[in-house]
Amino acid sequence: NQAMAFVKEFQLESKVTFYGHVHNPSHYISLADALILPSFKEGLPMTLIEALASGLPVLANDVGAIKDLVTSHRNGLIVSHNGRECWHQALICLKNEIGLWQKYTMEHASDIEEKYSAKNWALKTKKIYDQLILSNANESD
Numbered sequence: 001n002q003a004m005a006f007v008k009e010f011q012l013e014s015k016v017t018f019y020g021h022v023h024n025p026s027h028y029i030s031l032a033d034a035l036i037l038p039s040f041k042e043g044l045p046m047t048l049i050e051a052l053a054s055g056l057p058v059l060a061n062d063v064g065a066i067k068d069l070v071t072s073h074r075n076g077l078i079v080s081h082n083g084r085e086c087w088h089q090a091l092i093c094l095k096n097e098i099g100l101w102q103k104y105t106m107e108h109a110s111d112i113e114e115k116y117s118a119k120n121w122a123l124k125t126k127k128i129y130d131q132l133i134l135s136n137a138n139e140s141d
Helices: 002-009 026-031 046-053 084-115 118-140
Strands: 035-037 058-061 076-079
Touching: 026 046, 035 046, 046 058, 046 084, 058 084, 076 084
Parallel strands: 035 058, 058 076
Antiparallel strands: none
16 A cells, blocks of 8 residues: 555654544544545545544545535645645645644534535435426426
């Protein structure tokens, strides 16, 4: 794994922990300073939503719908290129700006939580079904 090799190469073992798949990440999210999401492919990852709803800033590759939630230099940073130097600069930026990003992210955490809550998604889905039912009823008249 490239991430593990990077940690070993730069002797970061005492500062970085890889947990693998975790069923309930809430405990780990509460211990973190930021979410680093170096994925090559994503849609809209639940991990990203959970992190932002918990007030964690995000450092992530520019893939999928991540940039719909992460605004560079506000609640994290979108990394445009996946090269080592680009990520190096992004980590330096994270280190320098994390306090501001955490403040902004905490101020907007409840907005993210509300927008992406199960209740809100259920209401949106119900609205779609209601519109389809109404449309089908009108067509059969």
